[in-house]
Amino acid sequence: MKWMKQFGIILLISFVGEILEKWIPLPIPASIYGIILLFLCLKLNIIPHEAVHETGKFLIEIMPLMFIPAAVGLLETWDVIAPAWLEYVAVTVISTWVVMIVSGGVTQFVIRRKRKDVQESHV
Secondary structure (H helix, E strand, O other): OHHHHHHHHHHHHHHHHHHHHHHOOOOOOHHHHHHHHHHHHHHOOOOOHHHOHHHHHHHHHOHHHHOHHHHHHHHHOHHHHHHHHHHHHHHHHHHHHHHHHHHHHHHHHHHHHHHHHHHHHHO
């Protein structure tokens, strides 16, 4: 029953994200609204972490299974993709590297800033 309650909370937040996507005239997917809303609810302690922790962990663990339908869809449209497969691979590799470099840089910046703040508070 606990898992159902936790999953219900996540679904409710996702539903609110769907509603926001219809009301707010920005080209932002509903899932992004839902993620931001869930993050804010957790950060502001509107929803306690324990209220969604176990189900959230489970959903993250099974996430690779969610990509199987997308991969099957790619295989079904191979005749459309085949003429430009090199471009798809290049864009995928380049964008992956850019995301890794930017994410690593931001993470290092945050860690260094946090260390600096801790050192200044001890002085």
